[in-house]
Amino acid sequence: MSLMPVEQALQLLLEHAASQPALGTEQVSLNAALGRILAEPVEATLDVPPWDNSAMDGYALHSADIATALEQGLPISQRITAGTAPAPLQPGTCARIFTGAPLPEGADTVEMQENTQLNSNALMQLLQPLTPGANVRPRGQDICVGSRVLEAGTRLRAQDLGLLASIGIAELKVVRPLRVAVASTGDELREPGEPLGPGQIYNSNRYTLIGLLQALGLVIIDAGILPDDPEQTRARLRALAAQADLIITSGGVSVGEADCLGQVLREQGQVNLWKLAIKPGKPFTLGSFDGTPVIGLPGNPAAVLVTFVLLVKPWLLRRQGGTDVAPLSLSLPAGFDWPRAGKRDEYLRARLEAGQVVPSGNQSSGVLSSASQASGLLLIPAGQTPRRGEAVQFLPFSGLLG
Ligand SMILES: Nc1nc2c(c(=O)[nH]1)N[C@H]1C(S)=C(S)[C@@H](COP(=O)(O)OP(=O)(O)OC[C@H]3O[C@@H](n4cnc5c(N)ncnc54)[C@H](O)[C@@H]3O)O[C@H]1N2
Ligand code: MOO
Numbered sequence: 467m468s469l470m471p472v473e474q475a476l477q478l479l480l481e482h483a484a485s486q487p488a489l490g491t492e493q494v495s496l497n498a499a500l501g502r503i504l505a506e507p508v509e510a511t512l513d514v515p516p517w518d519n520s521a522m523d524g525y526a527l528h529s530a531d532i533a534t535a536l537e538q539g540l541p542i543s544q545r546i547t548a549g550t551a552p553a554p555l556q557p558g559t560c561a562r563i564f565t566g567a568p569l570p571e572g573a574d575t576v577e578m579q580e581n582t583q584l585n586s587n588a589l590m591q592l593l594q595p596l597t598p599g600a601n602v603r604p605r606g607q608d609i610c611v612g613s614r615v616l617e618a619g620t621r622l623r624a625q626d627l628g629l630l631a632s633i634g635i636a637e638l639k640v641v642r643p644l645r646v647a648v649a650s651t652g653d654e655l656r657e658p659g660e661p662l663g664p665g666q667i668y669n670s671n672r673y674t675l676i677g678l679l680q681a682l683g684l685v686i687i688d689a690g691i692l693p694d695d696p697e698q699t700r701a702r703l704r705a706l707a708a709q710a711d712l713i714i715t716s717g718g719v720s721v722g723e724a725d726c727l728g729q730v731l732r733e734q735g736q737v738n739l740w741k742l743a744i745k746p747g748k749p750f751t752l753g754s755f756d757g758t759p760v761i762g763l764p765g766n767p768a769a770v771l772v773t774f775v776l777l778v779k780p781w782l783l784r785r786q787g788g789t790d791v792a793p794l795s796l797s798l799p800a801g802f803d804w805p806r807a808g809k810r811d812e813y814l815r816a817r818l819e820a821g822q823v824v825p826s827g828n829q830s831s832g833v834l835s836s837a838s839q840a841s842g843l844l845l846i847p848a849g850q851t852p853r854r855g856e857a858v859q860f861l862p863f864s865g866l867l868g
């Protein structure tokens with residue numbers, strides 16, 4: 467059976483996400499909006515800064531008086547601090563002014579105090595020539611009334627919230643967060659804190675997945691562990707489908723007899739996507755149960771991390787109307803020789819060392835320590851054998867997970 471290329475799978479996932487019914491919106495205060503997706507564009511209703519102001523602590527003057535200020539100095543007719551409204555500047559004088567204070571009408575230039583001196587007549591004298599217009603931050607330098615500051619679909623970052631605050635916005639309309647159910651499948655799984663019996667391992671995927679979803683600010687329905695039993699799997703999926711916008715599972719999607727998740731979806735739900743040319747993560751599954759989308763991730767812990775950041779996160783963002791969903795990918799020199807061309811695009815857990823990308827340890831899909839030691843993913847495209855010094859694509863976790 468041929469494997470689907472990752473780009474094609476991503477395209478299908480994004481189309482699938484966009485075809486889901488629109489989510490509602492909610493009004494939130496600025497400090498509750500971090501990481502949320504803006505539901506409508508925002509236009510500025512004021513200029514920022516609202517008036518010409520000084521970029522320096524110093525003296526404001528009119529450029530016509532620069533020569534006089536250099537030769538004999540100018541009298542100081544007023545003192546303007548930030549937060550005050552100045553009187554018009556008396557012609558032939560200057561104003562003491564501080565950073566962020568409004569420029570008085572009649573002034574167009576500021577000199578920083580280090581380049582001035584008060585001469586014996588208490589006049590402000592320039593110590594060096596001054597360019598007309600220097601050190602003035604003009605009205606609207608940052609934002610002009612009526613301009614669009616953010617587009618609908620923007621995932622709000624700290625600097626976006628600062629920008630919105632700067633135009634006086636206290637509340638905004640964001641897309642309501644998705645409700646995502648998370649279930650681990652496998653009879654071998656126990657929760658940390660419980661004793662391990664023979665053949666059992668701890669459920670690590672639950673914590674990886676919930677952490678990844680929390681970082682996206684979503685509402686999480688923690689469904690714990692599903693046993694490898696079709697009957698119980700059906701019943702649990704039915705209950706989760708009634709509450710969630712998406713069900714994410716890990717495990718049980720390969721071809722083993724106990725891998726009943728794929729089987730249940732095929733029999734009683736739907737499977738749209740299965741078997742990708744990606745390592746780790748080959749049996750990645752997109753389907754639905756009772757009309758609710760289900761993303762079945764492979765059980766191997768590294769496959770969970772890789773497929774989440776490359777495929778699930780873009781789905782989640784697009785489902786919420788997000789526009790910028792592609793992970794950041796940087797072209798950086800390889801610090802290694804790759805020995806063999808593979809059949810699947812391989813995403814290695816990797817880190818940066820002296821400006822080069824290197825794998826961060828054992829790349830078996832069951833190994834998490836190399837994921838913990840990694841700062842990102844490194845792509846070895848199918849069929850390629852990159853050599854030391856050649857450019858490779860590195861996808862930093864900070865870009866992927868933030
Ligand atoms: N005959 C074949 N066997 C397998 C194939 C194949 O093509 N033919 N593909 C392999 C690949 S690639 C992957 S990836 C895995 C995917 O398997 P499943 O999604 O069915 O996952 P499981 O079999 O349930 O588990 C795989 C592995 O991961 C461990 N696991 C599962 N859940 C958790 C969890 N919550 N926390 C920690 N570890 C977990 C599980 O114990 C297994 O070791 O299939 C290959 N096999
Ligand atoms: O796709 Mo699997 O994750 O290679 O082991």
Ligand SMILES: [Mg+2]
Nearest residue numbers: 718720722725
């Ligand atoms: Mg299996």
